[in-house]
Amino acid sequence: MPNTQPKIDMHLRCGDCPIRHRAVCAYTQADELVKLDAIKTYKTFKAGETLFWAGEDMASIGSVVNGVATLARSLPDGRRQMVGLLLPSDFIGRPGRKKAPFDVVAASDVLVCTFQKKQFDEMIAKSPALERRLLDMTLDELDSAREWMLLLGRKTAREKIASLLAIIARRDAAMSKLTPTDGLVFNLPLTREAMADYLGLTIETVSRQMSALKRDGIIEMEEARRICVPDYAALLDEAGDDSDGGVLD
Amino acid sequence: MPNTQPKIDMHLRCGDCPIRHRAVCAYTQADELVKLDAIKTYKTFKAGETLFWAGEDMASIGSVVNGVATLARSLPDGRRQMVGLLLPSDFIGRPGRKKAPFDVVAASDVLVCTFQKKQFDEMIAKSPALERRLLDMTLDELDSAREWMLLLGRKTAREKIASLLAIIARRDAAMSKLTPTDGLVFNLPLTREAMADYLGLTIETVSRQMSALKRDGIIEMEEARRICVPDYAALLDEAGDDSDGGVLD
DNA sequence: ACGCCGCCTTGATCAAGATCAACCACGTGC
DNA sequence: GCACGTGGTTGATCTTGATCAAGGCGGCGT
Numbered sequence: 294m295p296n297t298q299p300k301i302d303m304h305l306r307c308g309d310c311p312i313r314h315r316a317v318c319a320y321t322q323a324d325e326l327v328k329l330d331a332i333k334t335y336k337t338f339k340a341g342e343t344l345f346w347a348g349e350d351m352a353s354i355g356s357v358v359n360g361v362a363t364l365a366r367s368l369p370d371g372r373r374q375m376v377g378l379l380l381p382s383d384f385i386g387r388p389g390r391k392k393a394p395f396d397v398v399a400a401s402d403v404l405v406c407t408f409q410k411k412q413f414d415e416m417i418a419k420s421p422a423l424e425r426r427l428l429d430m431t432l433d434e435l436d437s438a439r440e441w442m443l444l445l446g447r448k449t450a451r452e453k454i455a456s457l458l459a460i461i462a463r464r465d466a467a468m469s470k471l472t473p474t475d476g477l478v479f480n481l482p483l484t485r486e487a488m489a490d491y492l493g494l495t496i497e498t499v500s501r502q503m504s505a506l507k508r509d510g511i512i513e514m515e516e517a518r519r520i521c522v523p524d525y526a527a528l529l530d531e532a533g534d535d536s537d538g539g540v541l542d
Numbered sequence: 543m544p545n546t547q548p549k550i551d552m553h554l555r556c557g558d559c560p561i562r563h564r565a566v567c568a569y570t571q572a573d574e575l576v577k578l579d580a581i582k583t584y585k586t587f588k589a590g591e592t593l594f595w596a597g598e599d600m601a602s603i604g605s606v607v608n609g610v611a612t613l614a615r616s617l618p619d620g621r622r623q624m625v626g627l628l629l630p631s632d633f634i635g636r637p638g639r640k641k642a643p644f645d646v647v648a649a650s651d652v653l654v655c656t657f658q659k660k661q662f663d664e665m666i667a668k669s670p671a672l673e674r675r676l677l678d679m680t681l682d683e684l685d686s687a688r689e690w691m692l693l694l695g696r697k698t699a700r701e702k703i704a705s706l707l708a709i710i711a712r713r714d715a716a717m718s719k720l721t722p723t724d725g726l727v728f729n730l731p732l733t734r735e736a737m738a739d740y741l742g743l744t745i746e747t748v749s750r751q752m753s754a755l756k757r758d759g760i761i762e763m764e765e766a767r768r769i770c771v772p773d774y775a776a777l778l779d780e781a782g783d784d785s786d787g788g789v790l791d
Numbered sequence: 792a793c794g795c796c797g798c799c800t801t802g803a804t805c806a807a808g809a810t811c812a813a814c815c816a817c818g819t820g821c
Numbered sequence: 822g823c824a825c826g827t828g829g830t831t832g833a834t835c836t837t838g839a840t841c842a843a844g845g846c847g848g849c850g851t
Contacts, residue, residue, distance in 0.1 A: 368692070373696070374691055374696045376688035387681050394688070394689075395688065424673060431681055435687060436643050438688055439625035439626065439643070439687055441691060442623060445694035446694045448621075450837075486798085499799095500800055501801080517798075517800090698807075699808065733829090734829060734830095746809075750831080766829060766830090
């Protein structure tokens, strides 16, 4: 990937990959996996590094293996909106398009499993499993993007913050085993600025609303990035939407 | 489709279909088209009719043939956000999911080419062309959803209105032949309320900003729904983003 | 130790847009 | 004709969140 000198990691076997069953490769069988294994390259990026700039040619695409990256776009005067959060197993880039529509920035240190775009496009053309998985992932992302539009367009600052915390709490609980329950603790992978960019707010408003939620006992916060949710239902309630965050089937 | 008694139209041959080359079926060859032709049904809906309610089971899916439908979701207290505009050739529904994540409402009278979900899912599993086309369409929709997130999160009311008008003007110009040029006239397919829902504003703000743009000579407006853009570049300028609206390749 | 920088918080003030409230221009039904 | 409903506009006022400004805290380099 351009503009950076990422470290190239060792070559992890696909079979041992932590995201094997959730990434683009999830539906591929052993034989196809071997081919993917042969053409993939691991790259690492440090927190803050930009993997791609909006408008720039994307010669490679890939999957986040660990860490968090963000998708964002800026207006000419500097106003910035994050339009996606890329978590482990999420796909970076899109087949059939040369230019990146958005900036891709590492929010934490990130490990990415990359492929040369050209090679990957060829693989996809021959692998229904790969294509099917990409379709499913894209449909899911579209749903969450639309969900986010509701938040951006209609929720209050407090509801936005509560929604974001609920999402991170839920994902975090899911990662570490259980369903979101009471008393769960997690740390925020985002700075206040990143939260603001994600929610369409300023950092001051984010900070104030975090303090307000703490004051109201919805969250506990020893350090700015260490959050405890004593009552998950209460947090969801503050998020504004009745359902538990849009579980569909 | 449930909750409605749509009129069933005559059976238009796929080969004569106005959206033949832009809809899901765009990549399919003659032999597959015959199969689609055999299982499709046309349905019509009147302006204001709801095709699906969020959370409801979707037994059928399909393509908008003509008219405009909207995708929207409401918060429990009634705040409403439109999350997508479905124009001719756009796809309604998603394979692999039973429940509709959003309300689908006809904004004008709408003609839809529908398939039973089960049958369509089977077709997709067997047709790479269909699947590939759906992937491309979904990726495009994802990009525009993200574009819209930037608008919702960071643009001012005036910029939002200008952006929407620019988009509609551009699409309208494209439909009727030429590239967006000066002095183009079109009529808004949306009420002020629909515009407000789309832009995350109130109808009063929409109305005021429309008046302001008129006062400033950016648009002309004899009737509320009849717009003339004397200087397309000036309109784009008001929209805030420098590029001409995100043309990518 | 010190200063500095990044990240966060808090306060005071301001302004964009929401809300509340009339009112207009229509079409439609009686 | 008139009453009524829908969609749109405009004005006055209020509220939310942005902006401007100051300061706290922890880490890090010298």
